[in-house]
Amino acid sequence: MDFENFFTAELDKLREAGNYRVFADLERHKGQFPKATRYGEDGESEVTVWCSNDYLGMGQHRKTIDAMKEAIDKCGAGAGGTRNISGTNHYHILLEEELADLHNKEAALMLTSGYVANWAALGTLASRIPACEIFSDSDNHASMIEGIRHSRAPKHLWRHNDPEHLDQMLSQADPDVPKLVAFESVYSMDGDICPMAEILDVCEKHGAMSYLDEVHAVGLYGPRGGGIAEREGLMDRVTVIQGTLGKAYGVMGGYIAASANLVDFVRSFASGFIFSTALPPALAAGARASIRHLKTSDIERLRQRRNVALLRERLDAIGVPHMMNESHIVPVMVGDAKKCKFISDLLLENHGVYVQPINYPTVPKGTERLRITPSPMHTQADIEHLVGALSELWSQCALSRAVA
Numbered sequence: 001m002d003f004e005n006f007f008t009a010e011l012d013k014l015r016e017a018g019n020y021r022v023f024a025d026l027e028r029h030k031g032q033f034p035k036a037t038r039y040g041e042d043g044e045s046e047v048t049v050w051c052s053n054d055y056l057g058m059g060q061h062r063k064t065i066d067a068m069k070e071a072i073d074k075c076g077a078g079a080g081g082t083r084n085i086s087g088t089n090h091y092h093i094l095l096e097e098e099l100a101d102l103h104n105k106e107a108a109l110m111l112t113s114g115y116v117a118n119w120a121a122l123g124t125l126a127s128r129i130p131a132c133e134i135f136s137d138s139d140n141h142a143s144m145i146e147g148i149r150h151s152r153a154p155k156h157l158w159r160h161n162d163p164e165h166l167d168q169m170l171s172q173a174d175p176d177v178p179k180l181v182a183f184e185s186v187y188s189m190d191g192d193i194c195p196m197a198e199i200l201d202v203c204e205k206h207g208a209m210s211y212l213d214e215v216h217a218v219g220l221y222g223p224r225g226g227g228i229a230e231r232e233g234l235m236d237r238v239t240v241i242q243g244t245l246g247k248a249y250g251v252m253g254g255y256i257a258a259s260a261n262l263v264d265f266v267r268s269f270a271s272g273f274i275f276s277t278a279l280p281p282a283l284a285a286g287a288r289a290s291i292r293h294l295k296t297s298d299i300e301r302l303r304q305r306r307n308v309a310l311l312r313e314r315l316d317a318i319g320v321p322h323m324m325n326e327s328h329i330v331p332v333m334v335g336d337a338k339k340c341k342f343i344s345d346l347l348l349e350n351h352g353v354y355v356q357p358i359n360y361p362t363v364p365k366g367t368e369r370l371r372i373t374p375s376p377m378h379t380q381a382d383i384e385h386l387v388g389a390l391s392e393l394w395s396q397c398a399l400s401r402a403v404a
Helices: 003-017 062-075 083-087 090-102 114-128 142-151 163-172 196-205 260-269 281-296 299-318 337-351 380-396
Strands: 026-028 035-040 043-049 107-111 133-137 155-158 179-184 209-213 240-244 254-258 330-333 369-372
Touching: 026 043, 043 380, 062 281, 090 107, 090 254, 090 281, 107 114, 107 260, 114 142, 114 179, 114 209, 114 240, 114 254, 114 260, 133 142, 133 163, 142 179, 155 163, 163 179, 163 196, 179 196, 196 209, 254 260, 299 330, 299 380, 337 369, 337 380
Parallel strands: 133 155, 133 179, 179 209, 209 240
Antiparallel strands: 026 035, 035 043, 107 254, 240 254, 330 369
């Protein structure tokens, strides 16, 4: 087989379909988020980032940065090993205690990313609980899908955010079989929020464990940033809460929070945890400082919500269609892969606006979009500039406008 020709042909198919991923080469400006320098073929240019998962700008916050610098000065750069072999630093322990407190759970376990946390925790629980079956929301993230696949446990898909369908499926299952229900609070592409209380009612009715992914909610919702479960007063009813340190908390890493025994079970059996080098102490220190700040500060969340509402209002005024939801995610709907990439390219090249196109397979064909995430740091002038550029390109691409 001619491997190089095969690779070339497959990549050419992606380009032809408009689904080839191009990474923007960016250099974030400390203290000036969401501004960044873009490095391109024609040199450097200044851009405003509109699609960052650093939702509250905590990756630029003084407390986060100072904590990381202090940890580097104390401990150096790396952790020095896996958590089992010399890599457990005191900063890791402090962070796990902070996370357990955030979610009102007995314990927490830090992993190298949210993806790894889902893969390791779901894969371990479902494979090691005898005869366990998984009931997964049909729109769950790739990391949850991979964890479920890795477990080799029987999997049942229930319709997205449909607790009645979940109830039907659980009712048809063997009542003596252990069951795990996996779902998310905020879904990252549509920005919709699950009916959590109703889902937990169904889990409890059938004696099923609940596994809740809160990666797009922690830091952002609830009086202390504990996520949708905290906002709704439901944390005590969730078996496992999984979250990330790389989005609203602005650093890197993933975690689970649950009972002490469940966390110890995953810690003891999950290969993705056991055989991975621990995160650098500085990252743990920065994440802990970010979490502690957002437990007591609401100003970042309030400013973000103000900017989300303002952007939606301005998009409505010019008729650019966006998917309505209750969250901080604003999906601007294009519906065509090539046009979506074209608009993204021209926003970057001609308007200094960076927003990544979201195409298949991340979203279904025909639902291609620009996933916009306003932050507390975007100004009204930033919003007006973005909206004006979108209006111009909407006309240039002859895309239909929403009727008010």
